[in-house]
Amino acid sequence: MASGSGSTTAITTKGLGKRYGSLWALQDCTISVPRGRVTALVGPNGAGKTTLLRMLVGLSRPSTGELAVLGRAPRQDPEFLSSVGYLAQDVPLYPRLSAEDHLRLGAHLNEGWDADGARSRLAALHVPTDRPVATLSGGQRAQVGLGLALAKRPRLLLLDEPVAALDPLARREFLTTLTEAVADGDLSVMLSSHLLHDLERVCDHVLLLSSSRAQICEDIDDLLASHRMLLGRRRDLTDIERSLTVIKATQTERQTRLLVRCDGPVLDPSWEITEVGLEDIILGYMGQGDVPLGGHLNALEEVR
Amino acid sequence: MNFMIWRLHGNQAYFAAAALVVLTTILLVTGSVMAHDYAVALASCGATSSCADIGSFLFRGDGAIMDLVDLTLVTPLLFGLFWGAPLLAKEFEDGTHSLAWTQGVTRARWLRTNVMWALLAAAVWGAAMAALVTWWHNPENALGARFGTFDVQGFVPVAYSLFGVALGIAVGSVIRRVLPALATTLALFLAIRVAIGIYLRPHYETPVAKLYSLLNGKAGQPANSWAISNSIVGPGGHNYGDQFSLNELPKGCASIFPGKGGGDGGMSSCLASHGFHQLVTFQPDTRFWAFQGIEAAIFVVLAAALIGFTFWRVLSRDA
Amino acid sequence: MSFQLNSASGVPAYLQLVQQIKQALRMGVLKVGDKLPTVKEVVAEVAINPNTVMKAYWELEHEGLVEGRQGVGTFVSRRPDGPPPGTQARLARSLEKWVLTARQEGLDEESIEALLRSILRSSWIEGVA
Missing domain, CATH: 3.40.50.300 (P-loop containing nucleotide triphosphate hydrolases)
Known part of the structure; x- marks a missing residue:
C-alpha cells in the first residue's frame, strides 16, 4: 500500500x-x-x-x-x-x-x-x-x-x-x-x-x-482457482468426500454433478472436470444454508 | 453546518418572516390608532371626571383585527407542526439522515446545530409576536381583564413556541414519518396546553377568597380579576357549590321557586336572611406577571425535557 | 488493444486479460516496443477492477513479455515463445478452409466444436504418452 x-x-x-x-x-x-x-x-x-x-x-x-x-x-x-x-x-x-x-x-x-x-x-x-x-x-x-x-x-x-x-x-x-x-x-x-x-x-x-452468516470471504481469483465442477456417472460420495470438500451435489438417476473445493488437482480420471464461474460458485454456496465460513458440510440435493 | 440549515430550511424562514411583516404592519397601524384614541379619550374624560366608563366609547379595533390577534394563539402550534415535527421526521422519511450522518460532522453536532436553530427561530418569532401583541393590547389591558388574553401576550407565547418546536422535534425522532408526526404533535400540543390552562393555571397561587352578601350580587369582585369559583356558603360554613338541591334549602326558603314573579322570586334575600353568603375566589390582576412567569417556566422546562429526550433518542439508538 | 471478459468461463479475469494480450502478441496486433494501455485507460474503457489489470500486467512482466517503466507505462519487451506471427495467420487460413468443408458436409457448430475438442484431447494424450 x-x-x-x-x-x-x-x-x-x-x-x-x-x-x-x-x-x-x-x-x-x-x-x-x-x-x-x-x-x-x-x-x-x-x-x-x-x-x-x-x-x-x-x-x-x-x-x-x-x-x-x-x-x-x-x-x-x-x-x-x-x-x-x-x-x-x-x-x-x-x-x-x-x-x-x-x-x-x-x-x-x-x-x-x-x-x-x-x-x-x-x-x-x-x-x-x-x-x-x-x-x-x-x-x-x-x-x-x-x-x-x-x-x-x-x-x-x-x-x-x-x-x-x-x-x-x-x-x-x-x-x-x-x-x-x-x-x-x-x-x-x-x-x-x-x-x-x-x-x-x-x-x-x-x-x-x-442465512445471516458469512459463507465466503476471499479473493475471487482464489475462489475460481479452488473450485471445480465434477461430472460423472452416479456413485457413492463417501470416498470423494475424504479428499475434497463437496459444496453442492446434484444427483440424477445416472449422473452425479459436484461443486467441489479442492486445493490440488483432482486425479480421478472418471470425472469430467470443468472450471466454474463465480455465479455458479456463489449459487452453490447459497443453497447451503448454515455452513460456517470454511466449514465442511456436504449438502446433498436429490433431483428427480 | 449553518449553510446546510439555511439551504434546507431557508424557505420556511422566509415564509415566517413574510407572515410576521404582514402581521406587524396590521398591528402597528391599528394599534397606533387605538393608542391615540385612548389618549384622547383619557384626556377628555379627565376633564369631565367620567373616566369610569371610558371603555364604552373607545374604539377597540375592528372585529377582524381582534380575531387576527386571537389567532396568534396558534402560531406556537404552527412552529411545532412546520418547523419541529418535520426536522427529523423528514430526514428519516427521505432517508437523507443516512447521508447527513455519514458526513464529516458528528451526529451530536448535526443535531445540536439543527435543534439550536429551530429553537432560536421559534424564540425570536415568538418574542416578536408576543411583544407586538402585548403592545397592541396596552389600552385594552388598562381597561379590561388581562387574564382574558393571557395566552397571547407577555412571555408565555415565547415559551409555548419553544415547547411547540421541541415537542415536534421529539415526536419526529420517534415517529419517523412526516404526516403521522404532524398529527401526533398537534394532538399532544393541544392536550398539554389545554390541560395546563384548565387544571394547573388557576392554582399557581392560592386564589383570594372573599365572602359577599347575596344581596349585593357579585358587585364586590375586584375589577379585572380572574374569577376562579363562585359558590354559596351556609351559616355553618358549609360550601354548597353553585347549585342547591331542593332538600338542602333552608325550610323557610324551600317554598320559593325562582322564576315565579320575576327575578329569583326573593330567593337571594331569603337565603341572605338565613345567614347564607356568596363565596368568590379569584386571582387578582396584580398576579398577572407572576402567573406569566410560572407558566412560561413550566413550558420552558417541558421543552428542555423534550430536547433532552430527543438527544438521548437520536444519539444512543441506531439511526 | 481492447479487452473482453467472459464471466461464465470460470477463468479468472486477470488470466483472461493475459491470454488476450498474448494472443494479440502472437497475431502481431501488438509488437515489441508497443505501449500497453494504462490501467486507468483500461478501467475507463471496460469498467473492470484496476487490480485485475495490474495483476495481469504483473503476470506478463513476470513471464518477461512486458516491462514496466516507472512513471512512463508498460511496454512490450518480447514476443511469447512459439512460431512467428505469420505461422498463426497461415494456420488460421487452413483451419478456416477445414471449417468450411465441415459445414458443407453438414456439421453444425456444436458438432464441429465437439470434434475439435476430442481431437485436441486425444492428441494431448498421445503427446504425453
Whole structure:
C-alpha cells in the first residue's frame, strides 16, 4: 500500500452480530477484508447485507462482537466519518436541492472535500448540476450520490445496492466512475448487489452472506482457482468426500454433478472436470444454508 | 453546518418572516390608532371626571383585527407542526439522515446545530409576536381583564413556541414519518396546553377568597380579576357549590321557586336572611406577571425535557 | 488493444486479460516496443477492477513479455515463445478452409466444436504418452 498509515485490513470483524428484537439480522460474522480490495457483498434478500454496511459506517451498533474499519472501531468523530464514504440504498438525496447544492453542502460538512473532482466527473457525464435532484434520472441521481461519496476522498467506500435500479448503460457508467476512482488511489470498496455479472468485472474479493452468516470471504481469483465442477456417472460420495470438500451435489438417476473445493488437482480420471464461474460458485454456496465460513458440510440435493 | 440549515430550511424562514411583516404592519397601524384614541379619550374624560366608563366609547379595533390577534394563539402550534415535527421526521422519511450522518460532522453536532436553530427561530418569532401583541393590547389591558388574553401576550407565547418546536422535534425522532408526526404533535400540543390552562393555571397561587352578601350580587369582585369559583356558603360554613338541591334549602326558603314573579322570586334575600353568603375566589390582576412567569417556566422546562429526550433518542439508538 | 471478459468461463479475469494480450502478441496486433494501455485507460474503457489489470500486467512482466517503466507505462519487451506471427495467420487460413468443408458436409457448430475438442484431447494424450 502506498500510504502506509493505519492497518493493512480495510474491514475486520469478530463474532459480529446484530439482533432486532428476537431476530438476528447478522450472526457470528468473522471476516477480514484486505485494503485496496473491491469486495462484492452478495447474498439473498434479508441475509444481513444492509445491516453489515450500516454497522461499518457507524449508523447502527453491533449487538455482539467487534468490528474494526480501517483499523479502528466506527465512532462518532469527524476523522472516522470522513474516511468512510457511504451510499445508502435508493440513493437518498435532498429532493429540492441541486447537485451543486449538495456539493456545497458537502464542502461545509467535510474536511478535504474534492468538489472540483466531483464537478468534472458529473460534467463529463452531462449530469445537470443546477436542477433539483428530484428531476434527474435514476442513473444521474446515482452518479450524484457516488460523486458525493467520492468527494470525501474516503479510504473506504460502502455502497448498498447502488446499481439495482439502473438501466445497463447507467450501470456501466456508474461502475466506470467507481473503478476509475479505485485506480486513482488508496481506496477500498465494498458494494452489495444482486447483479453478479457486474460484480465479477468490478470486484476482486467476495463476501457472501447467507442465512445471516458469512459463507465466503476471499479473493475471487482464489475462489475460481479452488473450485471445480465434477461430472460423472452416479456413485457413492463417501470416498470423494475424504479428499475434497463437496459444496453442492446434484444427483440424477445416472449422473452425479459436484461443486467441489479442492486445493490440488483432482486425479480421478472418471470425472469430467470443468472450471466454474463465480455465479455458479456463489449459487452453490447459497443453497447451503448454515455452513460456517470454511466449514465442511456436504449438502446433498436429490433431483428427480 | 449553518449553510446546510439555511439551504434546507431557508424557505420556511422566509415564509415566517413574510407572515410576521404582514402581521406587524396590521398591528402597528391599528394599534397606533387605538393608542391615540385612548389618549384622547383619557384626556377628555379627565376633564369631565367620567373616566369610569371610558371603555364604552373607545374604539377597540375592528372585529377582524381582534380575531387576527386571537389567532396568534396558534402560531406556537404552527412552529411545532412546520418547523419541529418535520426536522427529523423528514430526514428519516427521505432517508437523507443516512447521508447527513455519514458526513464529516458528528451526529451530536448535526443535531445540536439543527435543534439550536429551530429553537432560536421559534424564540425570536415568538418574542416578536408576543411583544407586538402585548403592545397592541396596552389600552385594552388598562381597561379590561388581562387574564382574558393571557395566552397571547407577555412571555408565555415565547415559551409555548419553544415547547411547540421541541415537542415536534421529539415526536419526529420517534415517529419517523412526516404526516403521522404532524398529527401526533398537534394532538399532544393541544392536550398539554389545554390541560395546563384548565387544571394547573388557576392554582399557581392560592386564589383570594372573599365572602359577599347575596344581596349585593357579585358587585364586590375586584375589577379585572380572574374569577376562579363562585359558590354559596351556609351559616355553618358549609360550601354548597353553585347549585342547591331542593332538600338542602333552608325550610323557610324551600317554598320559593325562582322564576315565579320575576327575578329569583326573593330567593337571594331569603337565603341572605338565613345567614347564607356568596363565596368568590379569584386571582387578582396584580398576579398577572407572576402567573406569566410560572407558566412560561413550566413550558420552558417541558421543552428542555423534550430536547433532552430527543438527544438521548437520536444519539444512543441506531439511526 | 481492447479487452473482453467472459464471466461464465470460470477463468479468472486477470488470466483472461493475459491470454488476450498474448494472443494479440502472437497475431502481431501488438509488437515489441508497443505501449500497453494504462490501467486507468483500461478501467475507463471496460469498467473492470484496476487490480485485475495490474495483476495481469504483473503476470506478463513476470513471464518477461512486458516491462514496466516507472512513471512512463508498460511496454512490450518480447514476443511469447512459439512460431512467428505469420505461422498463426497461415494456420488460421487452413483451419478456416477445414471449417468450411465441415459445414458443407453438414456439421453444425456444436458438432464441429465437439470434434475439435476430442481431437485436441486425444492428441494431448498421445503427446504425453
